Amino acid sequence: MTNAGVAMGQVEKQRRKPWPAELNALIGLIAIMLIFEIVGWSLVGQSFLLNKLRLSIMITQVAVVGILAVGVTQVIISGGIDLSGGSIIGASAMIAMSFAQIGTYPRAIFAAQGLVDLPIIVPILVGLLVALMCGLINGALIAYVKLPPFIATLGMMVSARGVALWFTKGQPISFPTNAFMSIGDGLTPVWIFIGIAVLFSLILKYTLYGKHTYAIGSNQAAARMSGINVERHLMLVYVIASLLAGLAGIVLIARSQTAQPVFGTMNELDAIAMTVIGGVSLSGGRGSILGTALGMLIFGVIFSGFIFLSVDAYYQNMVKGAIIVGAVALDQWRQKRQARDA
Amino acid sequence: MSDIILKTESLTKHYGGVQALEGVDFELRAGEHVAIMGDNGAGKSTFVRQITGVEQRTRGRILFNGKEVNFKGPLEAREAGIETVFQNLALADDLDVPSNLFLGREKILLNLGPFSILDFKGMRAATDAALKRTAVKIPNLGNTIRNMSGGQRQCVAIARTATFASKLIIMDEPTAALGVQETLQVENIIRQLKANGEPLVLISHNMRQVFDLVDRIIVFRRGRMVANLKKSETSGEDVVSYITGAKTGPEFTGAA
Numbered sequence: 286m287t288n289a290g291v292a293m294g295q296v297e298k299q300r301r302k303p304w305p306a307e308l309n310a311l312i313g314l315i316a317i318m319l320i321f322e323i324v325g326w327s328l329v330g331q332s333f334l335l336n337k338l339r340l341s342i343m344i345t346q347v348a349v350v351g352i353l354a355v356g357v358t359q360v361i362i363s364g365g366i367d368l369s370g371g372s373i374i375g376a377s378a379m380i381a382m383s384f385a386q387i388g389t390y391p392r393a394i395f396a397a398q399g400l401v402d403l404p405i406i407v408p409i410l411v412g413l414l415v416a417l418m419c420g421l422i423n424g425a426l427i428a429y430v431k432l433p434p435f436i437a438t439l440g441m442m443v444s445a446r447g448v449a450l451w452f453t454k455g456q457p458i459s460f461p462t463n464a465f466m467s468i469g470d471g472l473t474p475v476w477i478f479i480g481i482a483v484l485f486s487l488i489l490k491y492t493l494y495g496k497h498t499y500a501i502g503s504n505q506a507a508a509r510m511s512g513i514n515v516e517r518h519l520m521l522v523y524v525i526a527s528l529l530a531g532l533a534g535i536v537l538i539a540r541s542q543t544a545q546p547v548f549g550t551m552n553e554l555d556a557i558a559m560t561v562i563g564g565v566s567l568s569g570g571r572g573s574i575l576g577t578a579l580g581m582l583i584f585g586v587i588f589s590g591f592i593f594l595s596v597d598a599y600y601q602n603m604v605k606g607a608i609i610v611g612a613v614a615l616d617q618w619r620q621k622r623q624a625r626d627a
Numbered sequence: 628m629s630d631i632i633l634k635t636e637s638l639t640k641h642y643g644g645v646q647a648l649e650g651v652d653f654e655l656r657a658g659e660h661v662a663i664m665g666d667n668g669a670g671k672s673t674f675v676r677q678i679t680g681v682e683q684r685t686r687g688r689i690l691f692n693g694k695e696v697n698f699k700g701p702l703e704a705r706e707a708g709i710e711t712v713f714q715n716l717a718l719a720d721d722l723d724v725p726s727n728l729f730l731g732r733e734k735i736l737l738n739l740g741p742f743s744i745l746d747f748k749g750m751r752a753a754t755d756a757a758l759k760r761t762a763v764k765i766p767n768l769g770n771t772i773r774n775m776s777g778g779q780r781q782c783v784a785i786a787r788t789a790t791f792a793s794k795l796i797i798m799d800e801p802t803a804a805l806g807v808q809e810t811l812q813v814e815n816i817i818r819q820l821k822a823n824g825e826p827l828v829l830i831s832h833n834m835r836q837v838f839d840l841v842d843r844i845i846v847f848r849r850g851r852m853v854a855n856l857k858k859s860e861t862s863g864e865d866v867v868s869y870i871t872g873a874k875t876g877p878e879f880t881g882a883a
Contacts, residue, residue: 493733493743496722500730503719510717511731512702521741570721623773 306564306572309615310579313562317583321590333593341472343589344582347559348478349537351581353549354556355478355485356529358577361560362489363522364502364569365427365434369441370530370556373419374549375449378534381412382458382544390460394453405464409535416531419445420524427523428516438523442553449546459543469540477536481529486574498522502569558605559584562612566620583608630657631693632795632826633678638687640673640850647673649850650687655795658824660817662837665847666870671830674847675799679711680704692794708794712784712801720773724765725754727772728787757790760823761816778809785816789825796820797828802836814840834863846870853879 318334325333334340353370360367385408386393388401395401419441426437467473489495497518500508509515533552538544563580565572587608591601633655640648648670655661663671676682678689680698689696691707698704701711718727725747734746734753754768763782765775772780781801788796798817802810817840820827831837837844838858846854846869854869854876868874 488742491744491747492739492741493735493745494741496726496730496733496745499721500719500726503721504717507717507719508730510701512705513731518741570719 304619306566306616306619307576307579310563310576310583314579314583314586317586317590321586321593325593328594333590339589339593341475343585344475345472345540346588347581347585348474349533349540350552350555350559350584351478351578352481352533352536353530353552354559354577354581355481355574356526357553357556358560358563358565358572358574359485359489359498360434360522360526361557361565361567362502362569362572363498363519364505365519365522366557366567367423367438367523367526368435368553368557369419369423369438369445370526370533371549371552371554372442372445372449373416373527373530374534374537374552375546376419376445376452376534377412377415377531378538378544378548379449379452379458379546380415381408381531381535382461382538383452384408384411385461385465385538386458387460387462393460394458402462405462405468408461408465409468412535413528413531415448416527416534417524419530420527421520423527424520424523428519434523446546446550449548453546455546457543457545461539461542466539466542468536469538469542474536474540477532481532482574482578489574494518494521499570502571504570555584555605558609558612561609561616564616566616567613568620580612631655632657632659632691633828634690635678636688636690638674638677638689639685640670640677640682641685646850648677648684651847651852653845653852655826655828658821658826659843660821660827660829660841661843661845662829662831662841663845663847664831664834664837664866664870668849669847669870670850671847672799673850675711675797675828675830678704679709679797705793710788710791710793710796712781712788712796712798718772718780718784721771723771724768724783725750727783728754728757728790732791753790754786757786760819761786761789762819763812763816776809778805778812781805781809781813782816785813789816789820793825795826795828797830799830800832801829802831802833810836834866837866838863846876848872848875851879855879 321333325331353374357367357370383394384400384403386395386401388396393401423438423441426432427434489498497508497513500511500513501515501518505515534549537548559580560572560577561567561580562583563572563576563578565576587604588601631654633653635651635653638648638651638653651674663674665671677684680700680703691709696707698707719730722730729750734749735743736746737744751768758765763786765779765782772783775783785798785801802813805813814836817827817829821840829837829841842858844854844856844858844861844866845852846856846866848870855878856866865874869876
């Protein structure tokens with residue numbers, strides 16, 4: 286009888302749905318916004334949130350890394366990690382820009398070959414092609430050579446940065462066509478981010494690709510036993526992550542109207558941080574694009590808030606580090622508590 | 628005989644110099660539930676690993692539904708209709724019950740290759756039906772496996788094997804890690820499978836469970852089959868003496 290009682294009690298407890306990690310991120314976002322709002326009124330004497338210009342600058346600034354973070358999110362859900370995103374931004378930015386230059390600029394990279402004033406689609410495809418190659422290499426090394434994702438993408442991080450620097454021997458590339466620059470106009474990068482985020486949110490939730498990504502991150506052996514082609518799937522996961530990095534690179538140079546070999550440096554870490562703050566578990570299997578989008582906004586609000594309060598830029602990185610560590614600590618604490626309750 | 632589901636002929640497995648399994652002749656008929664018993668290291672799990680293709684046998688033949696089979700991996704065995712519930716459950720902890728039941732063979736609403744859209748309603752309905760068939764009660768199908776008790780996890784794993792109308796179900800100590808209440812639940816599923824006429828090979832250490840559930844008891848000792856007993860013609864003490872080596876079946880006198 287006591288046994289039955291205990292079992293019933295357990296069933297009752299399991300019925301409660303666990304607290305979603307996205308809700309933590311949302312609460313964190315609101316709390317941080319309120320803090321800046323209150324501090325803003327008391328120190329600066331104006332509202333932090335009710336400023337359209339500040340908000341639009343904030344969101345366009347994080348949108349580029351946000352596109353990268355969508356790709357990183359699905360990699361982390363699959364149980365891996367991708368450190369190469371920032372460097373792939375750099376490589377595809379440089380090479381794409383060389384195909385986007387205007388003809389009236391005599392020192393355009395491919396002026397001699399007549400590859401100037403090209404339709405906007407050419408630099409976009411070139412940028413994505415560079416990213417695709419990086420993604421295929423990442424995927425092959427991880428899925429078939431069985432390298433740990435950390436090592437494979439670390440190698441790509443160094444090599445792709447090498448490509449970006451080699452391409453012009455370290456020189457920046459400028460003077461894109463007006464059509465190309467339109468990709469970075471105003472809030473266009475934000476709309477691109479929103480489109481990508483919604484698309485991948487739906488893919489992760491409603492398609493075979495999403496289900497298998499979660500399954501592999503949750504229990505790779507079980508996924509393999511169930512007949513999922515784990516190698517092919519991981520290949521696809523890393524290719525998609527790289528393509529999104531390439532897209533981020535294209536949006537970045539269109540917005541900056543120039544491409545520099547150092548573009549994207551450290552962006553991979555920002556993207557991972559956004560993902561983790563948004564409740565995506567580094568051990569795989571759990572998380573969502575919505576969480577990452579919230580993590581991205583937290584990042585945006587903090588840096589916009591620091592500028593608003595005229596806090597020295599050097600403090601930003603110190604705080605960024607603390608936030609990342611804090612978010613992972615929170616995630617681990619939650620996991621432990623869940624394991625204890627189950 | 629046409630109603631023989633599984634037959635092994637002098638099935639042998641050596642790990643280097645170790646003879647883990649030696650000349651096992653085994654038969655399982657349609658609708659029959661057979662238990663395999665034996666001490667630790669007697670060769671029970673080794674036997675299962677040869678049949679399910681997890682390992683490759685050293686010698687002997689395996690006939691499944693009258694045809695000789697050579698499974699290169701567990702997936703091939705599964706495709707042929709042999710479903711196995713392993714001691715370590717092959718479930719994805721972060722997915723819910725229907726997703727786990729249909730993992731690797733999802734129902735599709737719209738085929739778009741890897742981006743095919745899933746038929747959640749269909750999988751949910753099929754899950755309900757499968758759980759009903761196996762008499763498994765799980766309060767919230769949308770809950771992830773992580774938030775379930777060991778018994779519920781085991782029930783999901785068993786329901787999965789039973790969902791796909793497999794021709795043979797093998798369970799390797801399905802209740803070893805479970806509490807009293809949860810064990811009863813799993814045993815009810817096994818009874819339900821019996822009522823449905825689905826053949827089963829059950830590996831278990833639990834004498835009461837074996838006598839409750841199966842028709843026939845096979846005893847392994849040091850890699851050999853030493854007894855093949857009808858439940859009605861034997862007793863617990865009898866089985867124990869076969870397991871410990873005090874007795875050996877008359878037809879197996881060459882063994883041990």
